[in-house]
Amino acid sequence: ARNHIAMLTGTGHFTDAHSLSIDDGSGRDTKVTADKIIIAAGTRPARPDSVDFDDRTIVDSDGVINLDKVPRSMVVVGAGVIGMEYASMFAALGTKVTVVERRDKMLDFCDEEIIESLKYHLRDLSVTFRFGEEVAAVERHQTAALCILKSGKKIAADTVMYSAGRQGQTDDLALEAAGLSADKRGRIDVDTSYRTAVDNIYAVGDVIGFPAL
Structure with missing residues (x-):
């Protein structure tokens, strides 16, 4: 992988706090595990x-x-x-x-x-x-x-x-499987270090709301 970064294309969702299942569109799921996970799913128009x-x-x-x-x-x-x-x-x-x-x-x-x-x-x-x-x-x-x-x-x-605001793209992430939840706008709450309620999972960008980017 270039710069030691492996890129997987597909739609992912949590299976637990350290694991994601990624559907590449062919019906085949790839399981990925990590010590730390960053959610940067962005938003869509509400x-x-x-x-x-x-x-x-x-x-x-x-x-x-x-x-x-x-x-x-x-x-x-x-x-x-x-x-x-x-x-x-x-x-x-x-x-x-x-x-x-x-x-x-x-x-x-x-x-x-x-x-x-x-x-x-x-x-x-x-x-x-x-x-x-x-x-x-x-x-x-x-x-x-x-x-x-x-x-x-x-x-x-x-x-x-x-232009009725933005909605976090968290609907399909199965946040509950990781012990997380989003507000009614799909946003994830973080602390000053961008850590979520689950210690090893962070969230950044528009999906956290203000200050977003």
């Missing part, structure tokens, strides 16, 4: 069960990059880091963007002066902000979508992009 994603008119932050054309209009649900990244990019491409955020401001962990400057530049690109608003439902139509807010307002757009 998808609310109430939203009928079709990866064409209603998308998440992974599906948006697969759109076959730049939409004329877009509603971005969520004014966090990912939501604002895509709102900025599509606005720069000429899309009429509306950002819906249930809180009263975006990027609430950032300096207020930076937020105001970003908001100014985005409004200069014709981005509309709907702070203090929450999406009640999204109706999918043949070539567009209708975003219905809890206030009763309706916003029609070619595309609705949900």
Whole structure:
């Protein structure tokens, strides 16, 4: 193995605190054991069960990059880091963007002066902000979508992009076999040394939540 690192391709899950079973897709499982194990499974976009994603008119932050054309209009649900990244990019491409955020401001962990400057530049690109608003439902139509807010307002757009946070990719790891568990967002709790509740297992990256990367 190059640099003494053996790479195994497949889907793995715990069988105990020191062992993993890896399915390479051919129906054959390979068992791997180790003194120390690091979980760095990353995350995927969280998808609310109430939203009928079709990866064409209603998308998440992974599906948006697969759109076959730049939409004329877009509603971005969520004014966090990912939501604002895509709102900025599509606005720069000429899309009429509306950002819906249930809180009263975006990027609430950032300096207020930076937020105001970003908001100014985005409004200069014709981005509309709907702070203090929450999406009640999204109706999918043949070539567009209708975003219905809890206030009763309706916003029609070619595309609705949900940026509702990230979900840890821990569902298929069989964490319980190793004596571990994840929270409702699939995140694993660690201490200041990135050690989990099981002494020989560590977790790093987005799967632990803040500070993630």
